[in-house]
Amino acid sequence: xxxxxxxxxxxxxxxxxxxxxxxxxxxxxxxxxxxxxxxxxxxxxxxxxxxxxxxxxxxxxxxxxxxxxxxxxxxxxxxxxxxxxxxxxxxxxxxxxxxxxxxxxxxxxxxxxxxxxxxxxxxxxxxxxxxxxxxxxxxxxxxxxxxxxxxxxxxxxxxxxxxxxxxxxxxxxxxxxxxxxxxxxxxxxxxxxxxxxxxxxxxxxxxxxxxxxxxxxxxxxxxxxxxxxxxxxxxxxxxxxxxxxxxxxxxxxxxxxxxxxxxxxxxxxxxxxxxxxxxxxxxxxxxxxxxxxxxxxxxxxxxxxxxxxxxxxxxxxxxxxxxxxxxxxxxxxxxxxxxxxxxxxxxxxxxxxxxxx
Numbered sequence: 004x005x006x007x008x009x010x011x012x013x014x015x016x017x018x019x020x021x022x023x024x025x026x027x028x029x030x031x032x033x034x035x036x037x038x039x040x041x042x043x044x045x046x047x048x049x050x051x052x053x054x055x056x057x058x059x060x061x062x063x064x065x066x067x068x069x070x071x072x073x074x075x076x077x078x079x080x081x082x083x084x085x086x087x088x089x090x091x092x093x094x095x096x097x098x099x100x101x102x103x104x105x106x107x108x109x110x111x112x113x114x115x116x117x118x119x120x121x122x123x124x125x126x127x128x129x130x131x132x133x134x135x136x137x138x139x140x141x142x143x144x145x146x147x148x149x150x151x152x153x154x155x156x157x158x159x160x161x162x163x164x165x166x167x168x169x170x171x172x173x174x175x176x177x178x179x180x181x182x183x184x185x186x187x188x189x190x191x192x193x194x195x196x197x198x199x200x201x202x203x204x205x206x207x208x209x210x211x212x213x214x215x216x217x218x219x220x221x222x223x224x225x226x227x228x229x230x231x232x233x234x235x236x237x238x239x240x241x242x243x244x245x246x247x248x249x250x251x252x253x254x255x256x257x258x259x260x261x262x263x264x265x266x267x268x269x270x271x272x273x274x275x276x277x278x279x280x281x282x283x284x285x286x287x288x289x290x291x292x293x294x295x296x297x298x299x300x301x302x303x304x305x306x307x308x309x310x311x312x313x314x315x316x317x318x319x320x321x322x323x324x325x326x327x328x329x330x331x332x333x334x335x336x337x338x339x340x341x342x343x344x345x346x347x348x349x350x351x352x353x354x355x356x357x358x359x360x
Contacts, residue, residue: 026078028116030078031113031116031117032113032116032117032120034110034113035110035113035116036071037071037075037100037110038100038114039114040063041061042061043092043097043101043110044102044103045057045061046090046091046097047092047094047097049091049092050091051087052089052090052091053087053088054068054069054072054090057072075090080092080096080100081093108154111150111153111154112151112299114143114146114150115299115302115303118141118142118143119303121142122140122141123306126306129313133313134313134314135309135310135311135312135314135317136310136311136314137314137315138209138311138314139210139212141307141311145187145212145213145216148187148188148252149187149216152190152251153190155252155280155349155351156190156191156251156252157190157194159349160191160194160195163348164278164280164346165278168247168276168356171247171276174247175199175201175202175247176199177201178201178202178203179203179246180202180203180244180245180247181195181203181205181245181246181248182204182205182207182247182249183204183207183248183249184207184236184254184267185209185236185251185256185257186206186208186251186253187208187210187217187253188213188216188220189206189213189214189220189221189231190217191249191251192206192217192229192231192249193217193224193226196229197224197226200228201228202228203228203229204228204229205230205232205245206229206230206231206232207232207233207234207236207239208233208234209236210233211233213233214232214233218231236257236263237257237259237262237263238262238266239270240265240269240270241266241269241270242269242270243270243271243272243273244272245270245275246272246275247275247276247277248270248271248275248277249279250267250277250278250280250281251280252281252282252352253281254279254281254329255282255308255320255329256307256308256322257312257317258312258315258317259317259318260324260332261318261335264332264336265336267336268336271359273359273360274358274360275358275359276357276358277355277357277358278355278356278357279355279357280352280353280354281353282300282352283345283350283352284297284323285325285326286325286327286328296350296351297323300323301322301323304322304323305321308320308321308322309322326343326353329355330343333355338358338359339358339359341355341356342355342356342357343355
């Protein structure tokens, strides 16, 4: 048997890539820490400062801040003046790491890495024995998702997302029935209820904790035209009740997405609209080779979206179920017209506007 010749250049290139992956994974954790502790926000307002000044301004322990600064420096995120040493977060970097730039704050997404890593042992058990990891085993996922949607949905909701459905803004102003499925912490729906007092809003989510948070925000705002309920949507149906149903990054997580979409179809009035935000990608892996965040999305899918569905005995489509599958299911459940759009601020998602006629 002839031995294959080793491509030494390819081997070395891959070895270097593996080092980049290890360093990138480490930096993702440190970036998450910088976001959660407010260090990036603090440094975005400082000139060159030493570790004591930065720690004092941030209200943190200096020794930990000093070591974090070391990681940020060698990771080429923070610049250092070695004579101090003193550190600075360049303005060009702060725009992607500070809460002052909420629509481009990539540090928000870095939180997924340590969050998902925390359930690695349970996922490995699933690799061996099947099954899934349920929602309640993810300690901070709703926090991270709320920040995620706070960048992709909330800032664009009234000017870009809702206008994708012609006439919806006017209808909301006049007064209609609205349902948000998989509403999470309810931030988008509460914002809509506040903006459109003549309309009535309902939010359903499987998670009791998410609904608790949604109700707290509702009560804090004093909203009376909205209600939230913890509900398994697998077989829900409220025939011809709603004028508008929305789903923001939620359908692919469901145990049985097709069944949920059938419930959406039956619950819409004949002239109703379904507006669905979901992950932009292909159902075919080879078509995702050039997707800018495909490795992250497949990872989030494996360690969350797919497994929470399988934990309910579901189909386990995962985040990368793809545009082809989404369109197939929307048409299979009865939607006659489906328009797919992308928005400039959101490279992660497609927006589907579906109607019965």
